Amino acid sequence: MKVLIVYYSAYGHVHKMAEAIAEGVNEVTGAEAVMRRVAETLTDEVLEKMGAVDAQQTLAHVPVCTIDELASADAVIFGTPTRLVTCAARCASFWMPPVNSGPKARW
């Protein structure tokens, strides 16, 4: 069973949680964790001002998730930092269907 763990992380905290979850998934017989991240949309200049450059380097080896990968997984675990009392905007735009696009718009 393929368990896709897809997340966004700016400073590395959600990344660490995703790693811990992947470790747990891989302890289950027949389950395989696949880690993927939501693409960063901020420029290097903005990341530098945020103090997030070092953290971004620690998770750069994780491949960016595609919509097709969401559909092909047996289970999906999403991870997002709380941003202004909701999920990070880049997560919402990645995994939620656009308004008025119908139920099969994304995956």
Ligand SMILES: Cc1cc2nc3c(=O)[nH]c(=O)nc-3n(C[C@H](O)[C@H](O)[C@H](O)COP(=O)(O)O)c2cc1C
């Ligand atoms: C712009 C911004 C907005 C945030 N808004 C909230 C919030 O509304 N509630 C909260 O509990 N934490 C909030 N946080 C804190 C983050 O959710 C928290 O630091 C999280 O662990 C960061 O995860 P990351 O290191 O994987 O990016 C906010 C952080 C940032 C940078």
